[in-house]
Amino acid sequence: MKRYNLSNNLVILFLVTLFSVTSCSFTTKEFDEDSEKDEVLIELITYVIEQGHFDMKDIDDDFSTAVFKDYIKGLDPIKRHFLESDFKELKAFETQIDDQIKNKNLVFFDLSVELYKKRMEEAKGFYAELLEKPFDFNTDETINTDYDKADYAKNNKELKQRWRKQFKFSTLSTYHDLKKEQEQKKEDGEDVEEKSDEELEAEAREITRESIENYFETMSDLDREDWFSLYINSIVSQFDPHTNYLAPQDKDRFDISMSGKLEGIGARLQKQRDNVKIVEVISGGPAWTNGKLEVGDLIQKVKQEDEEESVDIRGMRLDDAVDLIKGPKGTQVTLTVKKVDGSTEMISIVRDVVEIEETYAKSSTVERNGDLFGVINLPKFYFDMQNYNERNAASDIKKELERLNEIGAEGLVIDLRNNGGGSLSTVVDIAGFFIEKGPIVQVRDAKNNTEVLKDKDSDVVWDKPLVILVNELSASASEILAAAMQDYERAVVLGSKQTYGKGTVQNVVDLNRWMRNSSFGDMGALKITTQKFYRINGGSTQLKGVESDVAVPDRYSYIDIGERDYENPMPWDKIAPANYKVWKGYSNLDEVIANSQKRLSNNAQLQLIDENAKWIKTQRDQNSYSLSYEGYNEEMTKVETMAKKFDGINKFKTDLTYKSLPYEESLMQNDSSLTQKRQRWHESLSKDVYVEEAIHVLQDLKVDRSSIKLAARKN
Structure with a gap:
């Protein structure tokens, strides 16, 4: 079987380099040796994207406008550097960037950096003045942090006022924290040297001054290569949010993260x-x-x-x-x-290093009304990069399934919440444990070549009820497993309204391999989207993710988090379905799903979680803040009051008790550290309303053994 890797878009720290550069049909290209390195880099990246990107876009005026918007926003995200006149001067190039890309022209880029550095130096000249005198926290004024809708300052006077408000807001926040901290220490009876409001304000203002000085020092250390990386990424990110340029220094950090702790x-x-x-x-x-x-x-x-x-x-x-x-x-x-x-x-x-053992699959048992069930937590789809046959997620899951069978577990929950992905090969293998054989996922490339990855092993390791738990952070490989089990009607998918929505795969390309000579030095690397994944029913997991059979509110329910939270995500689409047969093992699947939905609609804990999610949405949407202490304190007090109200979410407790499997209990006799880790996990499970409902669903599901045997004979 061909080995694939599916990397979470959030994590390029591991696995992605397994994509072979030769998988893309690129050829070495000649470049003008009289060109500057930046000019060659633009030509090279454009060439590589044209040759290998899954969904190549036209580099036209619309493309140019989008690059302009993202690049200017990246340079000056909160509009505290450029003046309105600067923006107008740069906007003249808004529809010319596409032409400049094609002609290796850097006039727009050079002008933008020149203007930015000029305004940066001017700000250095007046920031100390704004922080010299105490702020008056009694005046009734506000600051709006929705900078996307803000206009650029018309002149330096207006720009200074914008800096002043930002300094005041930062100082007020710190002043409020210092004041509350002092009050708390007094309440706790600590021996504290009480400071006056004036002294606390001065301390807060000094912290703001040190912070902005650090900011200017950091920005002064940036060189042309740093700014050019921003410009290049504003260009390549228009194709999709996961196509990124890695400058030489970023590529070095990437290589280090691949090989070390x-x-x-x-x-x-x-x-x-x-x-x-x-x-x-x-x-x-x-x-x-x-x-x-x-x-x-x-x-x-x-x-x-x-x-x-x-x-x-x-x-x-x-x-x-x-x-x-x-x-x-x-x-x-x-x-x-x-x-x-x-x-x-x-x-x-x-601080510590990641405990590798805690990234592996782990199992627990739970008993309800005399029935025994298993819970497997899978943090990621891991495998040995040097040898797939060494320990991997699939081999570990198989062992846990066999152990759960041995002790008579009657149903299984696989917890994929927060699982960002990993090896696709392990997904195909794991899915095969629950069906006789058949397709698991479809892979399509830029030339519309589609390959169906199948489980070819007719052995079924687990033929009993199955629930898969997901949330908005279940991504890529997690989505493929959940989608396959849903399409086969093999499992009930329970969790957030939809999963993360990443149905693309990236290839990390060393750009130096396309150079006939090395006179330009290290050109860095490009992470480029080369393939797309599709469910066996033909639908993509891209953007839409996997919609749960039983949708349950959580704290992210009303905010965009996941693929849809990015700019320029690739669209959802559909291809022809693969040839597969639905698993006929459940005799009451629709009824169980309906009963679960009804049961959850009356669950007090979930109602509180839903209310909390709506509150989070209002907080995320808030852009206007008071710059008076009284107003700011009132806002913060309201937030703290609401936060305390929702503390009840963490105090929830089910009546379920979780235990380790016999083999692990034996290990615990000589490993107190393992005992503590499992106790902590079991305590967390006992407070988990989602796992509790998953157990309810398992207990309700009825497996029709005669249908399974009949299907097996037909196959």
């Missing part, structure tokens, strides 16, 4: 305007173990254990923010985090 908090971060956003919490990592950070949280400040003050990382370059957050194993970092629900929390995490 990085010590830190175990989370992947992404720049979002001036904020640093959590886009993945890595299973087995310190943040995952800590349990307080979640996808969508914004890290605002970072404090080292040996320092008294936090460093404000808002506005900081992502690489520099990451350098502050990561650190040696065993050291503690404290993050000031704006949670998804709008509340602010200080979270302390002890």
Whole structure:
């Protein structure tokens, strides 16, 4: 069987390099040796995309307009540098970028960087003045952070006012935190040297000043290559959000992450305007173990254990923010985090390396009304990059299924929540454990060649009821398994309204392989979308993901998170279905789904979760904030009150008790660490309303053995 890899769009840190460069029909190309490196790079990237991208777009005026919009937004996301006159001067090139790309013309790029650096120097000249005097937190004024709808400042006077408001907002936020922290310490009876409001304001203003000085220092360190990477990525991202240029320094970091362990908090971060956003919490990592950070949280400040003050990382370059957050194993970092629900929390995490064992599949049993069921948690579809026959997700799942069969488990929950993907080969193998044989997924390339990946083994490891748990962060490989089991009517898919929606695959291409000579130096690499995946029913998992049979509200229900949250996602489409036969094992599937939906509509815990999700939506949509202490404090108090109201979500407890399988209980006798990890997981399961409902569904599903035997004889 051909081995595929399916990488989560959020995580290019592993697996993606398994795509062979030779899988794309590229040929070495001649370049003008008298050209500048940047000119050659544009020509080379355009050539590679034209040769290999799954869905090549016309590079025309519409394309040019989209590049212009994204590039300017990337340069000045909160409109605090360019003046209206600068924007108009640059906008003259709005429909010319396509022509400049074709002609290797960099006039627009050079002008944009020149103007940006000019405004940056001007801002350096006046920021100290704005932070010299105390801010008046009694005046009634507001700031609107919806910068997409804001106009550019007409002149320097107006621009300075924009900086002033941003400085005041930052200082007010810090002042509020310092004031509340002091009040809390007094309430707790701590011996604290009480500071006046004036002293607290001065301290907060100094923190803002240090933060902006760090910002200017960081921006001053950027060179032409950094700006050009931004420009190139504004171009290539128009094809789809996962086609990215990796400059030489980024390619080096990519290579390091492929081969070594990085010590830190175990989370992947992404720049979002001036904020640093959590886009993945890595299973087995310190943040995952800590349990307080979640996808969508914004890290605002970072404090080292040996320092008294936090460093404000808002506005900081992502690489520099990451350098502050990561650190040696065993050291503690404290993050000031704006949670998804709008509340602010200080979270302390002890840095460590990801525990590999915790990224593997693990099983538990649970008994309800005399019936025994199994739960398998699969954090990702892992495999050995050097040898597929070594330990992988499929071989581990098979062992757990056989162990659950041995102890008489009558139904199974596979938990794919937060599973971002991995090896497609393991998906095909795992799906085969639940059906006799047949197609699992379809793969189509840019030339419309379609390959159907099949399970060819007629052995069925598990022929009993199956529920698959998903959420919005179940991506790529997870979606393929859930979709296949849904199309076969082999499992009930329970979870969020839809999964992540990534149905594309990327190929990481070393651009240097297309150069006949190396006189231009290292050209970096290109991550390019080359294939698309389709369900066996013909529908793509792209954008729409997999819609749950039983849709359950969660905290992300009303916000865009996943593929649809990106700009320029590739569209959903459909191809001819594969030849497959629905599994006829359930005698009451539709009835069970209907009963589950009815049962959940009256579930008090889920009603509270749904209310929380709606509150999160209002918080995410809020753009206007008071710049008076009274108004700001009132807003923050409201957020904290609502956050406390929803604390009840975490206090929920089912009447189910989870236990490790016999083989693991034997291991625990000599491994206290494993005991603690499983106790923590079982405690989490006992509070999980989604797993509880999955067990209800398993207990309701009736398997018609005669239908299974009849189908087997026909095959």
